Amino acid sequence: MSLFTRPLVLSGPSGTGKSTLLKRLFAEYPDKFGFSVSRTFEPRSSLSSPALTKLTLTRTADTTRNPRPGEEDGKAYHFVTRNRFLDLVGQGAFIEHAEFGGNLYGTTIAAVRAVADTGKRCVLDIEVQGVRSVKATDLNAVFLFVAPPSLTALKARLVGRGTESEESVQKRMAAALLELDYARKPNAHDFIIVNDDLERAYENFKRVALGDPDVPSDPLPQDD
Numbered sequence: 001m002s003l004f005t006r007p008l009v010l011s012g013p014s015g016t017g018k019s020t021l022l023k024r025l026f027a028e029y030p031d032k033f034g035f036s037v038s039r040t041f042e043p044r045s046s047l048s049s050p051a052l053t054k055l056t057l058t059r060t061a062d063t064t065r066n067p068r069p070g071e072e073d074g075k076a077y078h079f080v081t082r083n084r085f086l087d088l089v090g091q092g093a094f095i096e097h098a099e100f101g102g103n104l105y106g107t108t109i110a111a112v113r114a115v116a117d118t119g120k121r122c123v124l125d126i127e128v129q130g131v132r133s134v135k136a137t138d139l140n141a142v143f144l145f146v147a148p149p150s151l152t153a154l155k156a157r158l159v160g161r162g163t164e165s166e167e168s169v170q171k172r173m174a175a176a177l178l179e180l181d182y183a184r185k186p187n188a189h190d191f192i193i194v195n196d197d198l199e200r201a202y203e204n205f206k207r208v209a210l211g212d213p214d215v216p217s218d219p220l221p222q223d224d
């Protein structure tokens with residue numbers, strides 16, 4: 001049976017290639033997916049590039065920041081007041097929330113459900129803490145872990161991306177160890193894709209995203 005009707009939770013170390021895979025997927029299937037990203041790290045703009053905002057992606061995040069000119073409520077974000085946001089936090093409404101630059105951002109359980117109601121598959125790109133939160137809900141999500149071929153390769157990608165300071169690379173590498181530790185636990189994820197060769201990884205990623213239940217998981221990289 002297709003898994004397409006269940007939200008897809010994508011996680012994996014920073015720099016492992018999640019945005020790269022998502023961009024390709026959303027470019028190939030502009031109407032099939034709703035997307036939510038919320039992270040502890042500073043958000044990067046790669047998934048908000050003009051090419052992507054033209055797509056009919058449904059975003060699911062709430063924010064207290066003011067709408068920018070031309071931004072409609074409910075399209076990029078649901079704009080809420082700080083008080084309302086904190087109420088929602090108190091009610092346990094969020095899967096994840098974090099503060100960046102004085103504004104609060106987060107993804108509510110209700111927003112993920114709303115995407116599913118439109119017939120699209122909601123894709124969440126979140127960290128391990130968010131994975132645990134989603135597991136504690138009744139969202140019945142499918143968990144996909146994208147692993148780097150090795151820690152050495154991961155570091156090379158982070159450095160090669162040219163977006164991180166030395167300190168930020170160190171922070172991300174430390175977080176990567178925790179993500180990999182979690183991924184080694186039995187039943188932590190339903191699918192594991194090692195993003196070694198991009199073409200191969202993308203083919204498997206696409207199959208999982210479209211709901212194929214039979215995509216074989218790759219073995220996790222050994223510590224190096």
Ligand SMILES: Nc1ncnc2c1ncn2[C@@H]1O[C@H](COP(=O)(O)OP(=O)(O)OP(=O)(O)O)[C@@H](O)[C@H]1O
Pocket residue numbers: 012013014015016017018019020021044157158160161195196197198199201
């Ligand atoms: N299979 C691959 N082989 C080599 N390089 C890759 C591969 N996939 C992605 N990259 C490169 O690795 C870098 C990190 O990829 P990307 O930004 O997609 O990671 P990410 O997991 O989305 O990171 P973050 O969680 O920080 O957003 C980019 O420069 C990207 O071009």
